[in-house]
Amino acid sequence: MARNPGRPMSPHLTIWKWGPHMLVSILHRATGVTMATVGAMTFVWWLAAAASGPAAYETFSYYVFERTDGGTLGAITNILFRIAAVALTWVFFQHMANGIRHLFQDMGAGYELKTNKMSAMATLAVSTIVTLALWAIILTRH
Numbered sequence: 001m002a003r004n005p006g007r008p009m010s011p012h013l014t015i016w017k018w019g020p021h022m023l024v025s026i027l028h029r030a031t032g033v034t035m036a037t038v039g040a041m042t043f044v045w046w047l048a049a050a051a052s053g054p055a056a057y058e059t060f061s062y063y064v065f066e067r068t069d070g071g072t073l074g075a076i077t078n079i080l081f082r083i084a085a086v087a088l089t090w091v092f093f094q095h096m097a098n099g100i101r102h103l104f105q106d107m108g109a110g111y112e113l114k115t116n117k118m119s120a121m122a123t124l125a126v127s128t129i130v131t132l133a134l135w136a137i138i139l140t141r142h
Contacts, residue, residue: 020120024098031095038088086135094127 003009016022042064049060063081101119104110110119 019117020124021116024094024101024120024123027094028098028102031091031098034088034091035095086131089134090127090131093130094123097123097126 046060046064049056101110101123104119110116
């Protein structure tokens, strides 16, 4: 297809300077997809466990809700589950923090370049700090 020289060319990604606002924009989409996917998989697991009988539901409950005899959360003793749980916690808080940032932008605030960059970096910092604080509380109580 021939290019019309009278029309301006759309700028390519290499023209734009990478910034934190671009990162959190992409992260917001990725965290939303991650939470939806994990939530759907957990819901399907729950439905399958409920339909399969008491033994399957007990296994589901062990990994999702209940405590073992030692007082710790069942699956939380597994290191892979811990890593996934911490990651999903960060995903949740990052999505929420950026959602709050977008709420303020929808009201017309925070579009100045410096404010936009600072609020983008703040979402990353807040989500990381809140995740670490929450897991410190969880792990010290169990």
